[in-house]
Amino acid sequence: MTAPKRKAARANGEGTIYQRKDGRWEAAGYVLAADGTSKRVRVYGTTRKQAVDKLTEKIADSNRGLPVATADSTVGDYLTYWLNGVAVHRLRENTHTRYATCVRLHLIPGLGTKKIARLTAKDVRTFLDRLRTTYQCCTQGLDTERKQCCAIGECCQKRLSPLTVTYVHSVLKSALEHAVREDELPRNVARNVKTTAPRPRRFQPFTAAEARQFLDAARTDRLHALYELALRTGLRKGELLGLRWEDLDLNAGTAAIRSSLQRTRTGGLTHLPTKTRASERRIALPTECLHSLKEHQERLEKERETAGPYWRDSGLVFTTPTGGPLDPANLTRRFRSFLDRAGLRRVRFHDLRHSTATLLLEQGIDLVVIKELLGHSHIGVTADVYAHVRLRLQRQAIDALNAALGGHTHPDNPPPTTTAR
Structure with missing residues (x-):
């Protein structure tokens, strides 16, 4: 009788690897966490090799001194890891700086102590509602330093703009989306929270x-x-x-x-x-x-x-x-x-760019040509930004036809606010 083949020993540092009942492979090992301690991390893959590769990458990052997110990370720890280990390599520096400011001023104070695995859509919605209604001069302690407003007993009642609240939400969504891609979260709860679209910025191009x-x-x-x-x-x-x-x-x-x-x-x-x-x-x-x-x-x-x-x-x-x-x-x-x-x-200097597009549209130039000239990524961007111009041109065309047919012209409505790209 031949002895059964022994399972090959795992390489040192490979961690624990096994196939789950649902068919996926799970790999677990110890890495450097965002809070500086050594913690166990779990990753998943559809094949054994995929799970091993994911764990190997995290252990390699840990060995280089880079903190790695773990299943019991807090939102604050995960955001710190994501900013310094992931986003920094994918974003332009000025964009990364804005993300970091958003995380430091709003996300960590508001959600930082919650466990990322237990974060719910209700938590995110409550956080965003509080962000909309809280006076930031009080929250950030700005007036104490500047000896004005609340520091002298008179609150300026300045809240964050809807655009800023939407930006904070988008940064959180981006971070959690990465956690989902890395199989650290089953779903992105921030995506389930719908926010009111902010009023676009107004621009007034040259005539x-x-x-x-x-x-x-x-x-x-x-x-x-x-x-x-x-x-x-x-x-x-x-x-x-x-x-x-x-x-x-x-x-x-x-x-x-x-x-x-x-x-x-x-x-x-x-x-x-x-x-x-x-x-x-x-x-x-x-x-x-x-x-x-x-x-x-x-x-x-x-x-x-x-x-x-x-x-x-x-x-x-x-x-x-x-x-x-x-x-x-x-x-x-x-x-x-x-x-x-x-x-x-x-x-604004940027309004010269809006003036170019507006004047071109008024001369009947096709949107595709304007999109290529301006360097917009999609024609939908061009169409959205200059929708008010196209509507005004449609109104002028309809009025011209009405005049030809003996009808009445419609008063020219002022253009609505529009986004700046």
């Missing part, structure tokens, strides 16, 4: 007359070419500031939009990838922009001679008088001063 006045006034400004590009092509502020001369083909009349200049907390002024894949694009340049860019190029040559050894050859199209990159915040301040000098109403 055609205002746009002409803007372009006339810009002719004498050092950044004439930048302002003209912004209004005639709809490029974002970061895309304009990140343009290099090598991105332009002035003979063919095109520009390649490859990056965006942003100020980040750790890197200062940094060239980052464009906002989305669709934002990386090649656009046709209007003849007026080609003329202003050539004049701008000549001006830079003179500034290079004046600066002498102090010139910084950054390769950028739009620079400081010594060749360095332009800070986005400085451009915002300069833009406001320019509008005041030109006698134009104050709008």
